[in-house]
Amino acid sequence: MSATIIDGKAIAQSLRGKIAAATADLKTRHGLVPGLAVVLAGNDPASEVYVRSKSKAVVEAGMQSFDHKLPRDVTQAELMALVARLNADKNVHGILVQLPLPKQIDSTAVLNAIDPAKDVDGFHPVNVGRLATGLPALAPCTPLGSVRLAKSVHSSLSGMDAVVIGRSNIVGKPLVQLLLAENATVTIAHSKTKNLADVCRRADLLFAAVGRPEMVRGNWIKPGATVIDVGINRVPGDAGKTKLVGDVAFTEAKDVAGAITPVPGGVGPMTIACVILNTLRAACAGAGVPEPDV
Numbered sequence: 001m002s003a004t005i006i007d008g009k010a011i012a013q014s015l016r017g018k019i020a021a022a023t024a025d026l027k028t029r030h031g032l033v034p035g036l037a038v039v040l041a042g043n044d045p046a047s048e049v050y051v052r053s054k055s056k057a058v059v060e061a062g063m064q065s066f067d068h069k070l071p072r073d074v075t076q077a078e079l080m081a082l083v084a085r086l087n088a089d090k091n092v093h094g095i096l097v098q099l100p101l102p103k104q105i106d107s108t109a110v111l112n113a114i115d116p117a118k119d120v121d122g123f124h125p126v127n128v129g130r131l132a133t134g135l136p137a138l139a140p141c142t143p144l145g146s147v148r149l150a151k152s153v154h155s156s157l158s159g160m161d162a163v164v165i166g167r168s169n170i171v172g173k174p175l176v177q178l179l180l181a182e183n184a185t186v187t188i189a190h191s192k193t194k195n196l197a198d199v200c201r202r203a204d205l206l207f208a209a210v211g212r213p214e215m216v217r218g219n220w221i222k223p224g225a226t227v228i229d230v231g232i233n234r235v236p237g238d239a240g241k242t243k244l245v246g247d248v249a250f251t252e253a254k255d256v257a258g259a260i261t262p263v264p265g266g267v268g269p270m271t272i273a274c275v276i277l278n279t280l281r282a283a284c285a286g287a288g289v290p291e292p293d294v
């Protein structure tokens with residue numbers, strides 16, 4: 001039997017609609033308009049596309065978007081000064097510094113300079129620590145979106161066996177924390193994991209965040225499992241063109257899995273939706289307004 005295809009685009013669109021409604025309500029009742037500042041240094045084409053989609057999503061949600069485009073030769077001092085200004089700006093509730101930064105920049109120092117209350121990427125050590133200790137936190141957007149996709153299939157993840165392949169600070173580790181908070185039983189796998197296929201076959205929920213095109217084969221998947229493919233890999237396609245594939249061999253996997261996300265159209269759109277969700281949360285927390293349930 002073929003798996004249910006989890007339509008990340010539609011789920012993200014629905015989430016964005018709810019965020020827009022909550023934003024309108026926030027404006028009417030509290031006079032508060034959430035604002036997101038996006039900082040882009042240099043002209044990496046992939047980053048430019050990503051930043052444009054974020055700004056568009058912010059505006060569509062009824063929020064304010066503040067774009068800061070800096071030259072590739074920006075200095076550390078200039079970037080730090082901009083972050084300090086944005087930290088102090090009352091109209092800015094979320095700050096997002098697009099990675100990768102130019103090589104002369106100490107990225108960690110820049111990310112750590114962001115006010116944790118405005119850290120909508122959830123990369124600041126304060127948010128990392130809060131998430132790990134079960135305190136309210138701004139959590140990274142791709143893991144947030146991935147868990148929401150799993151919950152679109154299973155209303156409760158409690159007691160489920162989840163396997164996460166990948167232990168990066170951006171995806172794998174925060175995903176593990178979010179799954180633990182959902183009471184899943186979590187295994188985290190990485191490049192040194194032995195018998196990875198066997199580990200994956202135990203999973204009711206399999207998350208692949210590796211960055212290796214179609215590494216997870218159909219016979220690694222437990223029949224009926226839910227598969228969330230975080231990977232985005234550009235590979236050669238037809239007629240000299242390129243195409244995007246995930247970390248899971250989709251054609252094989254969809255014949256075994258119960259539900260699976262496609263690439264593109266799965267986790268990607270949810271990441272953007274969760275950026276605006278975090279901006280809404282940050283704005284509410286900053287104003288002492290209860291967070292809407294979206």
Ligand code: NDP
Binds near residue numbers: 189191192230268
């Ligand atoms: P990283 O390169 O930071 O981490 C990759 C992880 O995969 C590492 O933990 C690594 O293990 C592990 N790994 C590498 N090779 C293997 C292997 N052969 N077997 C098992 N594990 C392996 O990547 P990211 O976490 O940043 O991103 C992962 C993927 O997700 C990429 O394709 C990226 O493009 C995509 N992505 C998608 C987003 C979206 O919006 N959909 C957003 C962010 C990322 P080790 O730690 O041992 O080296």
